[in-house]
Amino acid sequence: EAQVTQNPRYLITVTGKKLTVTCSQNMNHEYMSWYRQDPGLGLRQIYYSMNVEVTDKGDVPEGYKVSRKEKRNFPLILESPSPNQTSLYFCASSWRQGSYEQYFGPGTRLTVT
Amino acid sequence: ILNVEQSPQSLHVQEGDSTNFTCSFPSSNFYALHWYRWETAKSPEALFVMTLNGDEKKKGRISATLNTKEGYSYLYIKGSQPEDSATYLCAFLINYGQNFVFGPGTRLSVLP
Numbered sequence: 001e002a003q004v005t006q007n008p009r010y011l012i013t014v015t016g017k018k019l020t021v022t023c024s025q026n027m028n029h030e031y032m033s034w035y036r037q038d039p040g041l042g043l044r045q046i047y048y049s050m051n052v053e054v055t056d057k058g059d060v061p062e063g064y065k066v067s068r069k070e071k072r073n074f075p076l077i078l079e080s081p082s083p084n085q086t087s088l089y090f091c092a093s094s095w096r097q098g099s100y101e102q103y104f105g106p107g108t109r110l111t112v113t
Numbered sequence: 114i115l116n117v118e119q120s121p122q123s124l125h126v127q128e129g130d131s132t133n134f135t136c137s138f139p140s141s142n143f144y145a146l147h148w149y150r151w152e153t154a155k156s157p158e159a160l161f162v163m164t165l166n167g168d169e170k171k172k173g174r175i176s177a178t179l180n181t182k183e184g185y186s187y188l189y190i191k192g193s194q195p196e197d198s199a200t201y202l203c204a205f206l207i208n209y210g211q212n213f214v215f216g217p218g219t220r221l222s223v224l225p
Contacts, residue, residue: 031211043157043202043215050210058212090156098206098213099145101159 002027004105006091012111021076021108023091031094032074036087049074081112117205119216126193127224133189134219136203140184145206148177152199193223
């Protein structure tokens with residue numbers, strides 16, 4: 001089944017404790033993105049990647065890192081999480097650049113206390 | 114910061130009503146506009162990708178139009194059903210890559 005998977009789905013952590021949210025797609029898509037969703041603000045893009053080893057900042061990259069060492073994986077790293085990073089996170093992938101629809105993962109709900 | 118707006122913010126209609134909502138975006142440097150449907154507790158799902166001025170796309174009872182010169186897209190739902198209840202998002206592509214700005218969404222509730 002073609003899909004985008006994210007792990008973990010739910011995470012409660014404490015300020016400053018490094019964490020990684022994994023994202024993997026099995027559709028051989030070139031493009032992948034990370035978004036966060038906050039009430040009243042809609043989906044905001046954190047980082048995106050146009051291919052292996054090619055990443056770029058979205059609108060809200062501060063406090064996040066990403067890597068794209070393999071085509072299928074695009075992990076989101078929070079080196080020192082803070083409470084303002086409490087949010088719902090979505091990973092998405094698409095076949096090529098922005099004229100192709102994105103497929104979203106199930107979401108990861110992160111709470112930083 | 115580039116602004117993508119959607120109206121109305123929320124909408125309640127009766128089953129069988131037809132409805133439409135608007136996505137407004139900058140009219141310069143257009144690359145693509147996406148529409149997504151987002152049901153509660155699920156992930157956004159793509160409805161349409163619109164790339165050309167005058168585009169009209171249709172999927173069942175849902176259709177969309179695009180006017181890049183004036184910077185808006187309309188989403189229409191004909192004969193709304195309770196299963197159409199969801200938040201409808203538009204996303205504006207701001208470069209020839211993968212950099213998107215999403216609108217805040219229109220939340221549709223269809224009452225049986």
